[in-house]
Amino acid sequence: MATILDVKLKKAAKVYKEGEVVAGTVLVESKGDCSHQGITLTADGVVSLQLSSKSVGVFEAFYNSVKPIQLMSQLLEIAKPGKLPSGRTEIPFEIPLRAKGNKKLYETYHGVYISIQYTLKADMKRGMLSKDLHKELEFLVAYKDGEKLKVEPFDFSITPESLQNIAGRTQVPKFRIEGRIDTLLCNIVNPFTGELTVQTCASAIKSIELQLLRVETCGCAEGYAKDATEIQNIQIADGDVAHNIAIPMHMVFPRLFTAPTLSTNNFKIEFEVNLVIAFQDDLVVTENFPIKVTRV
Incomplete structure (x- = not known):
């Protein structure tokens, strides 16, 4: 059996908050005695930025601002050079979760x-005749709970005249959709909720969907690159729905792919929700709602 190097955390969910201790064990399993030149564990927190293909070459100065941002970096010596016995060896560790210098720890995203x-990276150095062993494990960081949100419902009305940036407005059938979003200031642990009602529509509806978007901005004083991409799309109505009946909206924020709204000097993470109405003739209209995500 080849020698196995692994990292285990005490918390099954692997979610930690700044100031807590990341605790676990480094596991070494071997068939015979295992000689090594030292075992280390590194805890890293990094913001990685990259340009979209449409932004490459636009800002020459921007390339300096897309370097990784180091939020934390701690090196811990798990074992000094020596020999581990045959079988299973577990070496406990504890690393306080704190930022580097005057930086802040942002939520995992x-x-x-x-x-x-x-990430936690375990490294076991071995002799010239044996390959060094490496094991990497990601853990998650979440903000500490904040103050209670002030929930304010947002009422909306969608008609052909209210649509923005739409080509061929004359081809859009006459319709009116009224609705309410429970809040545009969203707690990430709660679903995005509300309801809508199709009051009138001159054409048959094919589908109504909720689309969650991430809007990522990277850049510096010389320029910014802003890109919106879809996270998920949820159908809330199928076919030509009955008029004057409330249709509920319910969308859970997916873990890892969403995080509290964040704005720094080098990057921004923002979110939007699109309400997409598709008609039977394949005409599609969209109403956009910028939202702010936080953690309570």
């Missing part, structure tokens, strides 16, 4: 152009 990740 997996985006398209922006990624905020925290």
Whole structure:
């Protein structure tokens, strides 16, 4: 059996808040005695930024601002050079979760152009005749609970005249959709909710969908690259729905792909919700609602 190096955390959910202690064990399993030149554990927190293909070459100065941002970096010596006995060896560790210098720890987020990740990297150095062993494990960081949100319902009305940036407005059938979003200031642990009612519509409806978007902005004083990409799309109505009947809206914010809204000097993470109405003739109209996500 080959020697196995692994990292285990005490918390099954792997979610931590700044100031807590990341505790677990480094596991080494071997068939015979295992000689090594030292075992170390590194805790890293990094913001990775990248340009979209349409932004490459636009801002020459921008390339300096897309370097990774180090939020935290701690090195812990797990074992000094020596020999581990045959079988299973577990070495406990504890690493306080704190930012580097005057930086802040942001929530874990997996985006398209922006990624905020925290990892534990175990390294076992071995002799010249044996390959070094490496094991990496991601853990999640969440903000501490904040103050209670002031929930304010948002009422909306959609008609052909209210639509923005739409080509061929004359082809859009006459319709009127009234609705209410429970709040545009959203707690990430609660679903996005509300309801809508199709009051009138001169054409048959094919589908009504809720679309969650991430809007990622990277840049510096010389310029910014802003890109919106879809996170998820949920159908809330299928076919030509009955008029004057409330249709509920309910969408859970997916873990990792959403995070509290964030704005820094080098990047921004924002979110929007699109209400998409598709008609039977394949004409599609969209109403956009910028939202702010937070953690309570």
